[in-house]
Amino acid sequence: MPRAINVVDFWRGFALVEIFVNHIPGNVYEQFTHKALSLSDSAELFVFLAGWSLKYVEGPAHAPRPTVHVVGRLGLRAGKLYAAHMVIVMMAIAMLAVTSLWLDNPLILEWFNAGAVFTDPIEAHIGLVFLTHQLGYFDILPLYVVLLCLSPLVVILHRRWPALLLPVSAAVYLTALVGQITFPTWPTQGEWFFNPLCWQFDFVLGFLLSRPEGLGGFAARHMTAIRVIALPLIVAAAVLRLEGIELDPTMAPFPRLLFVNDKSFLTPTRIVHFLLLATLFAPTFTFFERYVPRFAGALSLLGRHSLLVFCLGSILSLAGQILRFAFRGGLPLDTIVVCVGLAISFVVARGADWWERAR
């Protein structure tokens, strides 16, 4: 049976909708996602909830699953994600190739960092398999795969030495920030867009805050005070964003990545902003569930099938970008692309629900 509507699926569904819309750059509806008024965006939410969901793999607090069982499940989950990533990347490459032929435009082949796949297939395919070559907008799942591969360590460390997990994760995070350490890409020169050494911190925070003890317990006990602090900061951040006021990064003290706003390194500004935003808005789920149940149900439906919807959304957003380029449609086409894309996502998620019931 599919899970009942719950807050985690609801917010995951919300993140999936936003990721889909934001992955069609330049479309009109992009400005209505929360990043327009925020220092962070739905990527932080998505990874945080992935960490939060680790507790479901661990089993209930009174009867946790055996470590071997948990590690096995996480390993299988990582494998499933990796396979899903490979499938959608190959589909994306095929879509770009077909579009290039259809429009007689070789430039399409270079779009989204796919050029090396066609001009240097030997190196590029090695890179694709080892995740060192990533297509544009297809770079979250590689991060997710790495995080899931690390997650057994997270669980084991937490089970053996629970007080150590946060300091270890924070130390890795700070070291990466101070030393500007990240994963390189190959064969094209560059860096991973989502630095796993930094984004693991978001993942671990999600895991720790999901728990009733430790950091999660502390946050729960002081939630009112945290919200009182969060409200003016979130409002101030929204005003700054709206007015286009940003700190000049060259004015920041060293090490600069500790003070600037950078998505790749998930700098402290972003993670703190996201956590404060989450404390303010997480309770609105109760409101939606009570007064707009169909809306809450729809987002939860997407969130329940997050991998499927994410993969579908990645392909649909690429299709949307291709259509926008081919037909230069403006607002009407943007509306069609976004509405049809979301409609297909809902239908497929509904089908997945039906399949789960039927099994």
Add this chain to the structure above:
Amino acid sequence: MTTMGRRVRIALFLTALASATGARAEAPVAPSSSACGLAAGDATAIAFPNLERAMKERKRIVAVAIGSSVVGGSFRNGDYYELVEGFLEKTFKGLDVVVVQRGVSGELARDAADRIRLEVARSAPDVVFWQVGTADAMAGLDPAEIGETVRDTIRWLKDHGVDVVLIGLHYTPVLRNDAEYQAVRAMITQVAREERVLRVRRYEVGETLEKLRAGKADTATSGEVATRTDGCMAEDLARSLATGLFARRP
């Protein structure tokens, strides 16, 4: 042209550069292959005061290459920044050139503008090579908005002691009559001219090479022409930098 052919051409190019180094004051402009030379046209000397200062004071220049996915081309084409590095290091003896590649695929100008500021804080470059316009044009963004973003960013970079080279839009025959694509191209050209920064004429180089190919009944595909364009771009960029640096040397 085959890959082997291109390698031979690059080798010849570097050999020519190496021989040119001995008489560098007299021959600042790198010899280039005839096709590239025809395509590149006349290189206007644009000053690079920050590069020049870095050369004098540190004997080391740092360049950040940024923009959409195609900032460095594909793998072998991506080496064209190594070609630029090699050329400058051979031309200016004792100079250490570092190109930091920070291209993000499909990145729009407005996102790249934010990252440029971060990269200046992070890598402290003397020059930024900014591949701009192609992703924006393909995403159908407003040319005026793109122009404003590029202009603001150029001024910010100049205020922060960083020179700028804009790398223009890509060429492909089917986009010759695409009004939106051409509008973005015109906007980038206009901004570069008004702000007096070097614009590497990627589109024009590609267009000329395509015409040369057609004239010779060359059987190269459009993709191969694009690959040649990347090689010529490297030459164009290297020659323009050298021209600008020599032009300002006392």
